[in-house]
Amino acid sequence: MAASTALASSNSRMPRVTIDTEALKANWRTLDALNGKARTGAAVKADGYGLGAGLVAEALFEAGCRDFFVAWVEEGVSLRASLDGADRRDARIYVLQGLALADVPACLEAGLIPVLSNLAEIAAWGEGLERAGCSAPAALQFETGMNRLGLDAAEIPIVKAAQAGGALDIRLLMSHLASADEGTEQREAQRLQFLAICENFPGVERSLANSAGSFLGEGYAFDLTRPGIALYGGRAGAPSDGKLKPVATLTAAILQVRAAKAGEAAGYGAAAKLARDTRIATVGLGYADGYPRAASGAGVPLRETRPGAMAFVAGHMVPVLGRVSMDLTLLDVTSVPTDLVEPGMRAEFFGANVSIDAVADAAGTIAYELLTGLGKRVERVY
Ligand SMILES: *Cc1c(COP(=O)(O)O)cnc(C)c1O
Numbered sequence: 220m221a222a223s224t225a226l227a228s229s230n231s232r233m234p235r236v237t238i239d240t241e242a243l244k245a246n247w248r249t250l251d252a253l254n255g256k257a258r259t260g261a262a263v264k265a266d267g268y269g270l271g272a273g274l275v276a277e278a279l280f281e282a283g284c285r286d287f288f289v290a291w292v293e294e295g296v297s298l299r300a301s302l303d304g305a306d307r308r309d310a311r312i313y314v315l316q317g318l319a320l321a322d323v324p325a326c327l328e329a330g331l332i333p334v335l336s337n338l339a340e341i342a343a344w345g346e347g348l349e350r351a352g353c354s355a356p357a358a359l360q361f362e363t364g365m366n367r368l369g370l371d372a373a374e375i376p377i378v379k380a381a382q383a384g385g386a387l388d389i390r391l392l393m394s395h396l397a398s399a400d401e402g403t404e405q406r407e408a409q410r411l412q413f414l415a416i417c418e419n420f421p422g423v424e425r426s427l428a429n430s431a432g433s434f435l436g437e438g439y440a441f442d443l444t445r446p447g448i449a450l451y452g453g454r455a456g457a458p459s460d461g462k463l464k465p466v467a468t469l470t471a472a473i474l475q476v477r478a479a480k481a482g483e484a485a486g487y488g489a490a491a492k493l494a495r496d497t498r499i500a501t502v503g504l505g506y507a508d509g510y511p512r513a514a515s516g517a518g519v520p521l522r523e524t525r526p527g528a529m530a531f532v533a534g535h536m537v538p539v540l541g542r543v544s545m546d547l548t549l550l551d552v553t554s555v556p557t558d559l560v561e562p563g564m565r566a567e568f569f570g571a572n573v574s575i576d577a578v579a580d581a582a583g584t585i586a587y588e589l590l591t592g593l594g595k596r597v598e599r600v601y
Contacts, residue, residue, distance in 0.1 A: 232472035232563070234504045235598045237570075238270050242464035244282035246450045249462050250433050251283065254440035260286030262429070262447030264294060264315065269509075269590040270451060270467055271599050273301030279450070280310055288313045288445050292322040292331060299329040313358055313391070316368060323347025327355055334393060336360040336368040338377060345386040356390035361416050363409040365397040372412070375419050382420075391443065392417050392425045399431035399439075400455060406432075410439060430455035453586030454576040467590060468570030469597070471504030473532075473562050476552070485549055486541030490518025497540070498553045500532065502566050505546040509592035510568060513582040516551070518542040521583050528581040531572040533559040 251259040261284050262268075267275035276287055276298055287302075287310055289295045295314045302310045311332060318326070318333040320343040326333055327347075335341045335357050344357055359378065362369030370378065381387045394413045398405045410427065417425050425441035430449035432439045449455040452466040477499045485491040485499055506512045513521050514528035516539040529536045530548075533555050540549040548568075552560050569575040575586045582589075 231598065232474065232503055233596060233598055234469065234471040234508045234510075234594075235565075235600055236270065236593055237468040237470065237600045238274070239464070239466050239468070240274070240278040240601055242452065242466045243275065243278050243450060246452065246463045246466065247279050247282045247284055247446075250430075250444070250446050250449060253433055254428075254437060254444060256437070256442075257440035258286060258443045259433070260284060260288060260426070260443050260445045261450055262288045262445050263298065264288060264290040264447070265591045266294075268447060268451045268587065269593040271601070272298050274599075274601050276302055276310070280307060285309060286311045286313070286443055286445075288315055288447075290315050291317060292325055292333075295331040296325055296329045299331065315360075319343055320347050324351065327351055327353065330355075332356055332358055332390060334358040334360050334391075335370075337370060338374060341378065341381055341387065345381060348386065354385070354388055356388045358391035358393055359389055359420075360393045360395070361413065363394040363412040363416070364405055365395055365409075367395070369394060372416055375416070379419065389420060389423050392420055392423050393445075394427055396427060396429060396432045396439075399429055399435065406435070406439075448587055448590075451586075451590060452575065453590070465569075465571050465575065467575065469504075469510070469568040469593070470565040470570070471502045471508075471548070471568060473500045473550075473560065473564050473566060474503050474547075475501045475562055476560055477501065484541075486518070487544055488518050488542060491516060491541030491549070495553070497551055498555075498557065498560070499540060500537075500550045500552045500560055500566065502530075502548050502550055503546065504548050504568060505544050507545045508594040508597050509589065510543060510548060511582040511584060511589070511592075512543045513584065514539060514578060515542045516540045516549075521581075525581060525583075528568075528578045529573055531567040531570075533564065535559075536573070537566075 263272045266272045295312045313332045318340045360369045426443040428439045428444040430446040433444045479497045516527035527539045535555045537550045540551040579586045
């Protein structure tokens with residue numbers, strides 16, 4: 220199924236990301252199998268890590284997922300509309316951040332569960348419920364070491380008072396790991412602090428682990444895990460994540476193939492100086508599509524410390540040549556037999572052959588940023 224952008228059509232030469240929903244479901248099942256008793260949720264914020272929250276969540280629902288996490292109320296409202304089938308109503312949608320009084324009606328109408336991270340949000344939620352004359356479940360997020368969002372343990376008495384007053388129906392307790400993917404002491408300190416906080420709310424479900432945390436064993440899984448990047452095939456920093464499959468494949472069409480001579484240069488700033496005769500494929504993908512300029516083959520600061528990104532053309536790994544520009548990227552296809560490369564064919568920029576993490580490393584970033592940065596004009600195909 221081809222979905223989305225008004226600009227693209229399925230035979231278009233525009234950039235395309237192909238989303239393998241079977242691989243997505245398989246990744247969810249792999250993660251779910253890691254933590255026997257705990258349920259496995261899914262972070263589908265930022266439009267399902269750039270891949271399309273509605274279709275991603277639909278596939279995950281089919282795999283068995285019932286707990287979905289988005290960042291904003293607006294994202295939750297549109298996710299609820301996507302998961303509209305009768306049985307889909309029992310999907311729980313948690314909104315991770317920024318609840319304001321004005322958001323409460325939309326939350327109630329869409330049946331969203333706000334994650335309240337400070338006393339002002341708790342107050343806004345309480346007031347919104349009072350105005351609406353109803354009650355509804357909420358989640359609480361506690362700060363345990365990240366210093367980002369969350370209630371402090373010292374605020375527990377105030378929270379307990381709100382709970383006793385009937386204004387707060389706490390359905391889930393949360394905190395977030397700062398260094399789940401690094402073998403530091405911080406994560407264990409966070410786990411212990413979270414445990415101590417949860418003792419104040421007996422019987423309430425608990426959730427701590429993101430993707431990397433899902434690999435840390437049952438001590439971290441609690442009742443519900445919240446993986447994101449691992450579902451989408453990105454490295455979660457755990458040894459066992461070799462089992463996770465790539466989900467997103469970014470391809471773009473070759474628009475022209477040129478034979479350039481040794482001594483010439485290619486691209487902006489003449490950053491790529493050609494030491495030998497070079498065949499150059501000009502591909503219709505650029506930083507405006509979210510393919511990072513920092514992945515360039517030359518002419519950007521990172522090239523002083525590490526090689527540029529590779530792409531995959533007709534069965535061959537080939538380097539990005541010179542600077543990535545806004546709408547175009549050059550590939551050095553000299554190593555690919557001439558008759559195998561022609562305009563119209565597609566080059567893979569990440570996917571099964573080019574790991575998204577390798578591209579991220581070359582560009583000095585992480586797979587999260589590559590996925591969520593995919594541009595609007597990249598066609599999504601499922
Ligand atoms: C984004 C996010 C997740 C998922 O993180 P991954 O590293 O992608 O698994 C889980 N919990 C919270 C609170 C988040 O913001």
